[in-house]
Amino acid sequence: MSQSNTVKSELNNDEMSRYSRQILMPEIDYDGQLKLAQSHAVIFGLGGLGSPAALYLAAAGVGKLSLVDFDQVDDSNLQRQIVHKENNVGDDKVASAKQNLMELNRHIQIDTYARQLSETEITALVAQADVVLDCTDNFDSRFALNRACYQSKKPLVSGAAIRWEGQLSTYDFRKDHGPCYQCLYKEDSGQVLNCSQNGVLAPMVGMVGSMQAVEAIKALLNLPVLHGKLMIIDGYTMMIRTLNLKADSSCQLCGKPD
Template sequence: MNFDKTELSDEELSRYSRQILLSDINYDGQLKLAQSHAVIFGLGGLGSPVSLYLAAAGVGKLTLVDFDSVDDSNLQRQIVHREANIGQAKVDSAKQNLQALNRHIQIATLNHSLDEAELLTLMESADIAIDCTDNFSSRFAINQACLQAKKPLVSGAAIRWEGQLTTYDFRQDNSPCYACLYKPGSHQELTCSQNGVLSPIVGMVGSMQSLEAVKALLGLPTLMGKLMILDGYTLQIRTLNLKKDTHCPVCQAQS
């Protein structure tokens, strides 16, 4: 958290006035958001709405992590990018468009794959991580770093007409982790490039990820201990209990 910022400017008070009116946020909550540092892993279909809404909401520092470039096939769902950004690194494209949205926040970028030590160092400097990646190896690595650093992790996924969302809050000892839900090697890797995805589905899940991130930063109730499953075709939402696995090797290694 950036304790150098001790107050909101008049411009920020005007910009965020609709949020400040909410009793659960008010001035102190908005200042806390402005002092916070969120790391967004992946600037694709999920990371686009996450980054746009966290920037708009006034989270003071965003670190964007991605090592891919913008392709024309991305623009169907990756709404932080524009046609003019095709061929550009996704982190640079996103930074450019987010800065155009809100000049009051800081944006850092990492345009390479992070090793275990880099991930842990990054999370130790941050307040929260939002996992918007699309592969199990990245998700397990991010989960491990957040668990070690005891920082909350908002995890979302979307494929075809379906989405899911939860928050692992490692500030709380009873929080499950990603490996409590998915065991390494036990699930088939599904990708949007092979199975397809409807653009509003990633928009819905990503928007809810940003909501969970704001709530976690403000100390408000989140989906910790719950797994939300969205069926976009029927617009039905199920919420399942998600408990910490007492036999989870990742959790046990940190206990």
């Protein structure tokens, strides 16, 4: 589902008032806010991670959001998927999210994809984006997004959360050097970890999804992101560690022999 898109040349008075607290920040100011209004973010997955990410990107004034999810809202989602409401149960998640995001900010454009995209379709959509957020919960999708962003040289903001734990990194493929998602997890690892099997505390996905929105905004504004770094969040102890993440020369996708 698509709407026409006209590149915004200036912010109107309503937008100046709405985004005034961000415009006051020297790292953003008027030019940065206008840049956000001209930007296109694609969010894959409108669940626990995608919900807060979408809400904050919409609220922050990112001009175009493309939402991709083929699932429907279930009552068990409402514990953590805060973009959806009780009256959205049974709706397509992207339709539910669009409805509630448009109620939050009428100044933005939202496109929705309520089906499982082929790898060719993923590649085409990623090529149109300025930043991509991986808010999915399965390795097949994560590897497909990693490949598409690597091929199109687009920044990929990757988040994950399970139980009390969260992870966050940004793979900025606009830069010549750095790791990809497959440097961290091998495609044939056979790992299966998701909240439907292992559980998750609701605010954990909220923390990680909100941080993904921060990373996406920084990527759009060419500010420093978690490129080459992996943030590990322990919600139980409230400890956060940031580890260096190096490119793997043997990676089947981005590996370059020494």
